[in-house]
Amino acid sequence: MRGVRARRALTLPVPPLLVRTLLVRTLPAAPIACQNAKMLTTGDPAPDFALPDATGRVVTLAGLLVKGPLVLFFYPADFTPVCTREARLFRDAWSDLTDKGVTVAGVSPDDVESHARFRDRHSIDYYLLADPDKTVIRAYQVLGPFGILRRTTYLISQDRRIQAAARADLRLKPHDRLIRQALDSY
Secondary structure, three states: OOOOOOOOOOOOOOOHHHHHHHHHHHOOOOOHHHOOOOOOOOOOEOOOOEEEOOOOOEEEHHHHOOOOOEEEEEOOOOOOHHHHHHHHHHHHHHHHHHHOOOEEEEEEOOOHHHHHHHHHHHOOOOEEEEOOOOHHHHHOOOEOHHHOEOOEEEEEOOOOEEEEEEEOOOOOHHHHHHHHHHHHHO
């Protein structure tokens, strides 16, 4: 085979942010494989946990439920567009929720330092809890295929039972409806 040259594959490093952007843009709003993914439902017991907050202080489920019910939301990462919008959604409802005795906490696999920067940049007053090993994320059944965290919000009563749940990976309206439900319930 004279005259035929073998072509070498051109491999270039792909920046992680580009990979994340491409992955998010190519996934449907509700991936077919994940639509019926199991999650905690109304009446289920809320798994206990102890996680560090943005200051490094350990926070427990029991401690968060002392004053009243808890809105516990799970989000994939600090500083990403949809997660930032979600964090601001809870930030904007925080004073109304606390006036009704409802505590708010967000959980992601990011570390304490990332949470501290995220909290400071976006003026967040509620708890941001770090779960880098995804133990609590698994316990609350919010880990999806390929290890991707599913955006999920739970309303937990003082008796440690799930009162309501919302899951929407790229949309925020179901989470907003759960906030409104919490405000109407208390």
